[in-house]
Amino acid sequence: xxxxxxxxxxxxxxxxxxxxxxxxxxxxxxxxxxxxxxxxxxxxxxxxxxxxxxxxxxxxxxxxxxxxxxxxxxxxxxxxxxxxxxxxxxxxxxxxxxxxxxxxxxxxxxxxxxxxxxxxxxxxxxxxxxxxxxxxxxxxxxxxxxxxxxxxxxxxxxxxxxxxxxxxxxxxxxxxxxxxxxxxxxxxxxxxxxxxxxxxxxxxxxxxxxxxxxxxxxxxxxxxxxxxxxxxxxxxxxxxxxxxxxxxxxxxxxxxxxxxxxxxxxxxxxxxxxxxxxxxxxxxxxxxxxxxxxxxxxxxxxxxxxxxxxxxxxxxxxxxxxxxxxxxxxxxxxxxxxxxxxxxxxxxxxxxxxxxxxxxxxxxxxxxxxxxxxxxxxxxxxxxxxxxxxxxxxxxxxxxxxxxxxxxxxxxxxxxxxxxxxxxxxxxxxxxxxxxxxxxxxxxxxxxxxxxxxxxxxxxxxxxxxxxxxxxxxxxxxxxxxxxxxxxxxxxxxxxxxxxxxxxxxxxxxxxxxxxxxxxxxxxxxxxxxxxxxxxxxxxxxxxxxxxxxxxxxxxxxxxxxxxxxxxxxxxxxxxxxxxxxxxxxxxxxxxxxxxxxxxxxxxxxxxxxxxxxxxxxxxxxxxxxxxxxxxxxxxxxxxxxxxxxxxxxxxxxxxxxxxxxxxxxxxxxxxxxxxxxxxxxxxxxxxxxxxxxxxx
Amino acid sequence: xxxxxxxxxxxxxxxxxxxxxxxxxxxxxxxxxxxxxxxxxxxxxxxxxxxxxxxxxxxxxxxxxxxxxxxxxxxxxxxxxxxxxxxxxxxxxxxxxxxxxxxxxxxxxxxxxxxxxxxxxxxxxxxxxxxxxxxxxxxxxxxxxxxxxxxxxxxxxxxxxxxxxxxxxxxxxxxxxxxxxxxxxxxxxxxxxxxxxxxxxxxxxxxxxxxxxxxxxxxxxxxxxxxxxxxxxxxxxxxxxxxxxxxxxxxxx
Numbered sequence: 031x032x033x034x035x036x037x038x039x040x041x042x043x044x045x046x047x048x049x050x051x052x053x054x055x056x057x058x059x060x061x062x063x064x065x066x067x068x069x070x071x072x073x074x075x076x077x078x079x080x081x082x083x084x085x086x087x088x089x090x091x092x093x094x095x096x097x098x099x100x101x102x103x104x105x106x107x108x109x110x111x112x113x114x115x116x117x118x119x120x121x122x123x124x125x126x127x128x129x130x131x132x133x134x135x136x137x138x139x140x141x142x143x144x145x146x147x148x149x150x151x152x153x154x155x156x157x158x159x160x161x162x163x164x165x166x167x168x169x170x171x172x173x174x175x176x177x178x179x180x181x182x183x184x185x186x187x188x189x190x191x192x193x194x195x196x197x198x199x200x201x202x203x204x205x206x207x208x209x210x211x212x213x214x215x216x217x218x219x220x221x222x223x224x225x226x227x228x229x230x231x232x233x234x235x236x237x238x239x240x241x242x243x244x245x246x247x248x249x250x251x252x253x254x255x256x257x258x259x260x261x262x263x264x265x266x267x268x269x270x271x272x273x274x275x276x277x278x279x280x281x282x283x284x285x286x287x288x289x290x291x292x293x294x295x296x297x298x299x300x301x302x303x304x305x306x307x308x309x310x311x312x313x314x315x316x317x318x319x320x321x322x323x324x325x326x327x328x329x330x331x332x333x334x335x336x337x338x339x340x341x342x343x344x345x346x347x348x349x350x351x352x353x354x355x356x357x358x359x360x361x362x363x364x365x366x367x368x369x370x371x372x373x374x375x376x377x378x379x380x381x382x383x384x385x386x387x388x389x390x391x392x393x394x395x396x397x398x399x400x401x402x403x404x405x406x407x408x409x410x411x412x413x414x415x416x417x418x419x420x421x422x423x424x425x426x427x428x429x430x431x432x433x434x435x436x437x438x439x440x441x442x443x444x445x446x447x448x449x450x451x452x453x454x455x456x457x458x459x460x461x462x463x464x465x466x467x468x469x470x471x472x473x474x475x476x477x478x479x480x481x482x483x484x485x486x487x488x489x490x491x492x493x494x495x496x497x498x499x500x501x502x503x504x505x506x507x508x509x510x511x512x513x514x515x516x517x518x519x520x521x522x523x524x525x526x527x528x529x530x531x532x533x534x535x536x537x538x539x540x541x542x543x544x545x546x547x548x549x550x551x552x553x554x555x556x557x558x559x560x561x562x563x564x565x566x567x568x569x570x571x572x573x574x575x576x577x578x579x580x581x582x583x584x585x586x587x588x589x590x591x592x593x594x595x596x597x598x599x600x601x602x603x604x605x606x607x608x609x610x611x612x613x614x615x616x617x618x619x620x621x622x623x624x625x626x627x628x629x630x631x632x633x634x635x636x637x638x639x640x641x642x643x644x645x646x647x648x649x650x651x652x653x654x655x656x657x658x659x660x661x662x663x664x665x666x667x668x669x670x671x672x673x674x675x676x677x678x679x680x681x682x683x684x685x686x687x688x689x690x691x692x693x694x695x696x697x698x699x700x701x702x703x704x705x706x707x708x709x710x711x712x713x714x715x716x717x718x719x720x721x722x723x724x725x726x727x
Numbered sequence: 728x729x730x731x732x733x734x735x736x737x738x739x740x741x742x743x744x745x746x747x748x749x750x751x752x753x754x755x756x757x758x759x760x761x762x763x764x765x766x767x768x769x770x771x772x773x774x775x776x777x778x779x780x781x782x783x784x785x786x787x788x789x790x791x792x793x794x795x796x797x798x799x800x801x802x803x804x805x806x807x808x809x810x811x812x813x814x815x816x817x818x819x820x821x822x823x824x825x826x827x828x829x830x831x832x833x834x835x836x837x838x839x840x841x842x843x844x845x846x847x848x849x850x851x852x853x854x855x856x857x858x859x860x861x862x863x864x865x866x867x868x869x870x871x872x873x874x875x876x877x878x879x880x881x882x883x884x885x886x887x888x889x890x891x892x893x894x895x896x897x898x899x900x901x902x903x904x905x906x907x908x909x910x911x912x913x914x915x916x917x918x919x920x921x922x923x924x925x926x927x928x929x930x931x932x933x934x935x936x937x938x939x940x941x942x943x944x945x946x947x948x949x950x951x952x953x954x955x956x957x958x959x960x961x962x963x964x965x966x967x968x969x970x971x972x973x974x975x976x977x978x979x980x
Contacts, residue, residue, distance in 0.1 A: 262820035268924035321806035
C-alpha cells in the first residue's frame, strides 16, 4: 500500500493493551477524517455517551500524504472523538494540528492511533517505530508539567545518553537512526484538570484546540503521546511526486524574485509570513518563518527572543488589550503552555472585561470574581486568568469556584451565573459572542454564509478558510488599497468553475442579503462540506493553503485546485482518484458524521444559532465595513455585508432546502435509508433504524 | 584567491582530455598562490590539502568536487522539504533518516539557534574517502567533474566512512540496500548525480539539478562551484537573504 504504513495502533488504556488494526480494513476512506469516523462508528457502540466516558474513543489519523513532499499537505493530524466543549450536546467532533506528528507517526510505521479506555494512573505513550510502551507519568514526573516542559522531559528521556543533533538510535541498535527529536502531542494542566476548553499541543505552537480533547485525554489520564520513527513511506511514483512539487512551485507558489503580495494571505500563493495578529503589530525582533513538514510557505515564526514561537491566529489575539506587544506575546505562550483553546480564551477574556467594566463582575460583585483587574494589561492578569482555568482555582493557588466555572467554558459559566436568562440574556443581546453550539465566534458569519451554515449544520466552528479571500481581499482593498484580485464577477467565475459538480453556478458566491437562504447558497455549503471532509480533513491538505482557487501567479489567475489535489494523491498512492471522487467521498463522510450526530440527539429543531444572530446586526471588530461579492441590481459587485442578521423563519426554509439537497428527512433532519444505502452506508442505516433515528423518504 | 585557485584546479579536472590533477600539480599551484595571500589563508588550505586519492584507472590524483551545497540557516523555514526531496530522488521513498542533508531543529529555541542544516561538505580532504579500505568511495569523472561516489558493489557496510567523517551528524549514512538483500551500504550526497529517481531527463550532479536546491521554497540552499572555505562552517553556512527577504520582514543580518 503506497503511502500507507499499513497498520493502525490501537491502545486500550484500561487494560494497558496494544493491538493493531490493518489499515486496509479502512482504506476505502483514504485516510484522516474518513478513517477516523469509520473507526469511531465501529468501536463506539453507544454514540450517546459523554465525552468523559472511558468508552469514548479518540483517534489520531494521518493520510497517505503525511510525511511526503506534497506542499501544505504532509503535516496535518486529524483528531476525532466525542468532544466536551459544545452545548447542549458534546458532539462527535474533530480537531486538527500541524507540525511533525503525523509524518513521524508514519515513519514509525503507523497510519493512526486509536485510544480507548481510561488508565488507572496518569500515563504517556512512548512509540519508537514498532515498539510501543505505555509508561507511567510518575517516572518522569510528567503529570503537572506544562506542555513545553513535558515535551522537553520526554525528549530527554528518549535520547537517553545520546545527543540530538547527532545520529541516534531511539529504538535500539536495530531500530534505525535519526537526527530528529520525537514528535510529542501533550496536554497541559488545563487538560489534566478536565477543563472543557483544554487543547492539545505539539512542539511550541501546533495545537488541536477545538472539542476540548485536552480534557478528554485528561479524563483518560493520558498526558502525552511521543513518537519517533526511522522508517520509510513508500511512494508509487517518486519522480512524479517530485515533478508535481516543482510544477506547483513554479506555477502557483510565491516567487521571491517576483512577489505579487508581501503580506500573508490564507491561500496557496501566500509568501511565508507568520500569521500573528498581535494588536500592536509584528515583533520587530529577528525571526524566521517556520513551516510544518513539507510546506512551501510557513505561517508561523520563531523569534530571536523566543517569545511566541510558532504562535499564530487566535492565540496571538488573546489578551487584546495587553499593555505591550511583549505582554501579549507572553500571554500567548501561556495558552500554549497551559493548554487552553485560544478562541474561547480570546472571546471569554473580553467578556469578563466587559462584565467588569459594567460593574457586574469583580470581588464581591454580582459575579464574585477573584481576578485582579487592577493588573489589567499586565502579564500578571493574563497569568492569573490562565491559571485559574487550568487549575480551577483563583489563579493564585487558592480554591475558588470562579476558576471552576470558567473551566467549564464561558457559555456554561454564563449560564451558571444567570447571565443567559431573560430577554436580555447575554446570548440574546450578543454580549457573549458565542453564536454556535456554545462555541465562540470566528469570522462574522452573518456575512460569511459558508462559515455560518457550515458550522451550525455541523459540529464546531468550521475554521475553514477556503472562501475567506472573498471577504478579506475586497475589504482590505477598500481599507488599505491592497490591489484587488479581480472584479467580483471575474473572481466568482474562477472560484465557481472549480466547484464540481456544481461548477458554473455563480450565484453560489452571491453573498447579498437577497441570496442568503437560496438554493445556490445551499449548494455552496454542500460543496464546502464535501470538499473539506475529504480533501482537507481526510487527505489532509492544509486549511490555510488550500484550496487554490484564484492564484495571481497562474495564467488567467486560475489556481491549481481540482488538478493539484489528485495529482499529489495519485503520485503517492498509485491510484486513479479524481477530484470529483474526493468530493463524492466527502459526501459519504459527511453523511456518516451526520448519522453519528443524529444518534447523539441531533434533530432539526435544535439546529439554531444563538438568539442574537436573529436580532443583532453583524459587525466587524475593527468597526470598518466588510465587502464580499454579490449581485446588486443585477450586477456583480463587492457589496457591503455588515449590519444584517438572520431571519429565523427563513433559516428554517434554508434548512429544508439543505436537508432536501442532502437527501435527508426534511421534517427531522435525519438521514434516510435511501441516501445512506446509495452511499454504501448500509450498516449506518441499520443502526439508525435500531435507534429510531432513521429518516423517512 | 585561494578559492579561485582551487577553481582553476577544478577546471583542470573538468575540461580537456586530462580530467585528473596530480597531487604534485595541486601542491605546486595551491602552495604558490597560498604563499602570496598570507599565512592565515595558507594555513586553511594546508590543513585542507587532500591525501592522494586513487582514481578509477588506478592513477593517483587530487580531485575536488564539481559542486557544493551552501545553506542559510537563518533563512531556513524548517519545512524539511529538502530532506523529503533527497530521500525521494535517491531512495524512492520518504524517510528523513535516509536524507543526505539533515535539518535539525528545536521549536523552543531562539532564532537563529533553533535550526541547523547539515549538508555534505564534499570535503577537499574527504575523510570518508580516505577511510574506505574497499575503494567503494572514490572519484568518478563520468560527468566531467570530480566528486565522491559510493560503489555499492564494493561497499561491505563496515561503516568506516561514517565513523571517520569529522562532522556531526556524519554525512555518510548506512542504508539497507533492497537489491543487496537489505545489507547495509554506505551512501553520501552525490549532488543527485546518481539519484535513481531523478525527475529531470538531464539528471543531477554538478552540471545538473540537485533536488534539495530545486525544492527549497525559500532559497535557503544554493549550489556553488567554487570551493568553500574548508575551515569552520562559514564557507558552507552563508547569507542568502536579499532585499526581497527583508521586505517580508526578516533580517538580512
